[in-house]
Amino acid sequence: GDSVTQTEGLVTLTEGLPVMLNCTYxxxxxxxxxxxxxxxxxxxxxxxxxxxTDNKRTEHQGFHATLHKSSSSFHLQKSSxxxxxxxxxxxxxxxxxxxxxxxxxxGTSLVVHP
Amino acid sequence: xGIITQTPKFLIGQEGQxxxxxxxxxxxxxxxxxxxxxxGKGLRLIYYSITENDLQKGDLSEGYDASREKKSSFxxxxxxxxxxxxAVFLCASSYREGNQAPLFGEGTRLSVL
Numbered sequence: 001g002d003s004v005t006q007t008e009g010l011v012t013l014t015e016g017l018p019v020m021l022n023c024t025y026x027x028x029x030x031x032x033x034x035x036x037x038x039x040x041x042x043x044x045x046x047x048x049x050x051x052x053t054d055n056k057r058t059e060h061q062g063f064h065a066t067l068h069k070s071s072s073s074f075h076l077q078k079s080s081x082x083x084x085x086x087x088x089x090x091x092x093x094x095x096x097x098x099x100x101x102x103x104x105x106x107g108t109s110l111v112v113h114p
Numbered sequence: 115x116g117i118i119t120q121t122p123k124f125l126i127g128q129e130g131q132x133x134x135x136x137x138x139x140x141x142x143x144x145x146x147x148x149x150x151x152x153x154g155k156g157l158r159l160i161y162y163s164i165t166e167n168d169l170q171k172g173d174l175s176e177g178y179d180a181s182r183e184k185k186s187s188f189x190x191x192x193x194x195x196x197x198x199x200x201a202v203f204l205c206a207s208s209y210r211e212g213n214q215a216p217l218f219g220e221g222t223r224l225s226v227l
Contacts, residue, residue, distance in 0.1 A: 033213045044204055044218040045157070052213050090157065094212040100145050100164045101172070102208075102216055106156040 002027045004093050006105035013112050019078040021108045023091030034074040037090040081112045116141035118219035120205050125224045129197040135190045135222045137205030144210040146188035151202045199226040
């Protein structure tokens, strides 16, 4: 079945440094749809980014990601971390193969400190 | 815009009790999901439904029942609450197509005494 692997556990950064959270996926289907969600403390996951097009950069709220089908990757990046970026981040995969449930990674917790 | 409403927001139960959580969406989404989120852990799929009256088991269906009697609503029942159990139950919904992102409700926080 489909799978998503994210940077494990906790990432700690100093404010102002770049952010990169890794996401790789596995699927037998050739048209994957990739999503990043952000979940702040005591809130529910909120869609941050999505991409369906190979090698095309997608951006939202200062974050960006590029789907690379050749390496099955969809890493989340930001040039300069802010304190408010501290949150739990999920990478998720859906396919057009008829399996209606999305596959989520285990989540990466990002803590940005001054 | 649409909204996904989960009720109740907080639920306190007793050990062994049957507890029901409700979710309603007005996006006209086909597919609805129930996830469990434990502190420090990821999202675990309990049940999902691709259309009215359809039910599909997720990875964590043991100990739960679900019901999708209407397209707009999806309920989850904890069949026997476990002592000291604490978790957040998240409802999500989406259109059936793979390029549609599931959207989440605000969650129901469960505590079992």
